[in-house]
Amino acid sequence: MHQRQALAYLGPSSSYSHQAALEYFNRHDYIFEAQGTIQDIFTGVQSGSASLGVVPFENSTNGSVVFSLDLFADRERTYRDIHICGETYLNVHHNLLGFASTGVSSDASPGGSGDATPTNGPRSNERQAAHGKPVTKPLASLSHIRRLYSHPQAFGQCEAFLSRYLNRVERQEVSSTSKAAELVAQDKTNSSAAIASKVAAEIHGLDTLARGIEDREDNTTRFLVIRKGEETAEPVAADEVDSRERRANYKTMVTFTIEDGVPGSLTDALMVFREHDLNLTGINSRPSRLTPWNYVFFLEFEGSRLSDPSGRVNSALEALGKVAKTWRWLGSWKAAKVTSD
Amino acid sequence: MHQRQALAYLGPSSSYSHQAALEYFNRHDYIFEAQGTIQDIFTGVQSGSASLGVVPFENSTNGSVVFSLDLFADRERTYRDIHICGETYLNVHHNLLGFASTGVSSDASPGGSGDATPTNGPRSNERQAAHGKPVTKPLASLSHIRRLYSHPQAFGQCEAFLSRYLNRVERQEVSSTSKAAELVAQDKTNSSAAIASKVAAEIHGLDTLARGIEDREDNTTRFLVIRKGEETAEPVAADEVDSRERRANYKTMVTFTIEDGVPGSLTDALMVFREHDLNLTGINSRPSRLTPWNYVFFLEFEGSRLSDPSGRVNSALEALGKVAKTWRWLGSWKAAKVTSD
Structure with a gap:
C-alpha cells in the first residue's frame, strides 16, 4: 500500500501557508503537517521527518521574509541538503x-x-x-x-x-x-x-x-517548496535548443559571499550573469555574520541547472565559483505563473 | 548672534540614535530634537523644521532597517529634496x-x-x-x-x-x-x-x-545623516587624479527601478558600475509597489558625485539613467571609518 509522505507548512491549520500548500499539492497525496515556525519546516525537511516543505519567501507589497532568507543563508551549514524544487503564488486578502x-x-x-x-x-x-x-x-x-x-x-x-x-x-x-x-x-x-x-x-x-484591508488588491505572497537532496536532472533531447524563452520557464537561486576588502568583487560576481546572458530576476543581501558589513548575496535568475541544453547555467555557476569566496546552488525549479483572483 | 540649527534623531533621549548623533556632531552646535519615528525625521528635514537628521540604516548582525529603506525609496515623492550627506557607526551593546x-x-x-x-x-x-x-x-x-x-x-x-x-x-x-x-x-x-x-x-x-547579550561583540549600527537639498560640490584641483584609493574615501547611494518584463534590465543597470570601475559596496531591493514583483533597487558604491576629478561617477549615473526606468541620486558623502570599542 502506498505510504503518504509528510509535507510541512507554516501552521496553524488555515494559515496562508496552508492555503498555498493546498493549491500546489493534492491534499490526498500528502499528510499535511502544521509547523510552529519556518525554522521547524527547514529542520523537518533536513532531518527527513518531512519530505517537502512550503515556506513563505516574499510578499509583493512588503518584500522579503527575512526569516526565510536567513534560513536559506544557512550560515552554520545546518540545512546543507535542502534545495528549492518549486514555487507557488497566493493572493492574500486580509x-x-x-x-x-x-x-x-x-x-x-x-x-x-x-x-x-x-x-x-x-x-x-x-x-x-x-x-x-x-x-x-x-x-x-x-x-x-x-x-x-x-x-x-x-x-x-x-x-x-x-x-x-x-x-x-x-x-x-x-x-x-x-x-x-x-x-x-x-x-x-x-x-x-x-x-x-x-x-x-x-x-x-x-x-x-x-474586509480586504491590504494596501494593494494585487497583494500576493510567493512561497517556495523545499526538499532534501537535489532533484534528478530532466533528460534533455539532443536537438533541444537553449533560448531565453526556454530559460524563462525555470528559475534558479544561488547564494554567494565575497572576500572583504577586494574592490570589484561584487561587480565581478554579478558580471557572470551578464556574460552568460542570464536574466536576473531578484537580488537580496543579508549580513554574513562572519565580519561586520560582509554579506550573503541572494541571486535569482531564469534558467535551470537541471535542464540546461547549452550548458549555459552550469557554466555560469562554475564562473561564479571562481570569483566568489563561497557560493551555493539553492535549487532550480519550474517557474509558476503569478496567480490572480 | 549665531542661531543654532535643529538636528532630528530617533528618540527618546539616550537612544542609540542619540548616542550616534552625539558622536558625530558637537552637542553645542545643534539643538538635538528627539523624534518618535524615522518617518518624523524625514518629514522634519523635508519641511525644513530640522536642518539635519540622523537615521539608523543598517546593523552588522541583523541587516537593513527596512523602515529606512522604504523612506529612501520615497515611492510617493514625499521626500524629494532629502539627500544623504554623512554616515557614522556605533558599536551597540545590549x-x-x-x-x-x-x-x-x-x-x-x-x-x-x-x-x-x-x-x-x-x-x-x-x-x-x-x-x-x-x-x-x-x-x-x-x-x-x-x-x-x-x-x-x-x-x-x-x-x-x-x-x-x-x-x-x-x-x-x-x-x-x-x-x-x-x-x-x-x-x-x-x-x-x-x-x-x-x-x-x-x-x-x-x-x-x-550584560552584552548581543550575538556578536562587533555588533555595529550604521547611521546616515540626511539634509535638505544637495551639498555644494567640493572644488577639485586641476591636477587632482582620480583613483580607486581616492574614491574609497567617499560613498554614493542611488536607487533605481527597471521596466517590467524586459530581460536583462537588471544586469544592464549593474553593468554600468563595472564598466566605470566603480566598487559596489551594498545592494538591496524593496517592492516598488507599482506592480507586484517590480522593485526599487538600492546600490551603494565608492566615489562621489560632488568630488569627481575624472567625471567617472557622473558618467556612470548618466549611463544608469539610460538603462533604468527611473533612478535617483540619494547623495554622496565622506566615508566614515568603522568604529570599534
Whole structure:
C-alpha cells in the first residue's frame, strides 16, 4: 500500500501557508503537517521527518521574509541538503476581525457608516502621504478597539488602512495571523482585533470589521517548496535548443559571499550573469555574520541547472565559483505563473 | 548672534540614535530634537523644521532597517529634496534590564550562578544550531521573567541569548529600546524585562540582569545623516587624479527601478558600475509597489558625485539613467571609518 509522505507548512491549520500548500499539492497525496515556525519546516525537511516543505519567501507589497532568507543563508551549514524544487503564488486578502461593538461605547459611530474612528492625530496626514490611501473602509465602528494582533508581515501589508483608522492602537506581533484571531477570540474585554484571513474568522467565530484591508488588491505572497537532496536532472533531447524563452520557464537561486576588502568583487560576481546572458530576476543581501558589513548575496535568475541544453547555467555557476569566496546552488525549479483572483 | 540649527534623531533621549548623533556632531552646535519615528525625521528635514537628521540604516548582525529603506525609496515623492550627506557607526551593546528576582519564586536559580533558567524546550537545541552560542550568561535568575520588551532590531541582534535563556517568554515589540526600559520600570508585577542600553538602565532605575547579550561583540549600527537639498560640490584641483584609493574615501547611494518584463534590465543597470570601475559596496531591493514583483533597487558604491576629478561617477549615473526606468541620486558623502570599542 502506498505510504503518504509528510509535507510541512507554516501552521496553524488555515494559515496562508496552508492555503498555498493546498493549491500546489493534492491534499490526498500528502499528510499535511502544521509547523510552529519556518525554522521547524527547514529542520523537518533536513532531518527527513518531512519530505517537502512550503515556506513563505516574499510578499509583493512588503518584500522579503527575512526569516526565510536567513534560513536559506544557512550560515552554520545546518540545512546543507535542502534545495528549492518549486514555487507557488497566493493572493492574500486580509480582514480586520473582532467583535462588533455592542453599542455601549458613547463614542461609537453608527455601524456601517464607513467613517468609523478615523485617526485625527497630528501625524495622520503625514502617514497617509507615506502609505497611500486605504482601499477600503470599516464595516463597523472601530472605536472600541484598543489592541491589534497580527503577524509582522500582515501589519506591513495594511499600513494605509491602519494609519487611517487605527493609528494610535497598540500593536502586538504574534507568530501567525491565525494565532492573532485565536487571541482575539479569547479576549473577553472585546477590545482587541486581529488582521487575519476570512478562514480564520470562520474558525474562531469572529465578526468581520473590515474586509480586504491590504494596501494593494494585487497583494500576493510567493512561497517556495523545499526538499532534501537535489532533484534528478530532466533528460534533455539532443536537438533541444537553449533560448531565453526556454530559460524563462525555470528559475534558479544561488547564494554567494565575497572576500572583504577586494574592490570589484561584487561587480565581478554579478558580471557572470551578464556574460552568460542570464536574466536576473531578484537580488537580496543579508549580513554574513562572519565580519561586520560582509554579506550573503541572494541571486535569482531564469534558467535551470537541471535542464540546461547549452550548458549555459552550469557554466555560469562554475564562473561564479571562481570569483566568489563561497557560493551555493539553492535549487532550480519550474517557474509558476503569478496567480490572480 | 549665531542661531543654532535643529538636528532630528530617533528618540527618546539616550537612544542609540542619540548616542550616534552625539558622536558625530558637537552637542553645542545643534539643538538635538528627539523624534518618535524615522518617518518624523524625514518629514522634519523635508519641511525644513530640522536642518539635519540622523537615521539608523543598517546593523552588522541583523541587516537593513527596512523602515529606512522604504523612506529612501520615497515611492510617493514625499521626500524629494532629502539627500544623504554623512554616515557614522556605533558599536551597540545590549543589556537585559529588569528587576532582580526577590527570591520568592521557588524555581529561582541562585543569583549569579550563570546557569539561570536555560530553556529546556524540545526546540532549544535546534534554535541554538541556527543562532550560534550566546556570548554571555545571565547575572541573575531570569525565572520570574514572563514578558520581554524591545525594538524588533534588538530582538534580531540577540537571538542566541534569547533562544538559550528566554526561549518561551512572550515578546512585545515596541518603538525603541528606551521605551522598552520605561515600560519595564512601570510594570509593578516585576515579571517583565527589556533589551536596552546601559544608559536606559540608569535613566529608568533598572537592574542589569545580563550584560552584552548581543550575538556578536562587533555588533555595529550604521547611521546616515540626511539634509535638505544637495551639498555644494567640493572644488577639485586641476591636477587632482582620480583613483580607486581616492574614491574609497567617499560613498554614493542611488536607487533605481527597471521596466517590467524586459530581460536583462537588471544586469544592464549593474553593468554600468563595472564598466566605470566603480566598487559596489551594498545592494538591496524593496517592492516598488507599482506592480507586484517590480522593485526599487538600492546600490551603494565608492566615489562621489560632488568630488569627481575624472567625471567617472557622473558618467556612470548618466549611463544608469539610460538603462533604468527611473533612478535617483540619494547623495554622496565622506566615508566614515568603522568604529570599534
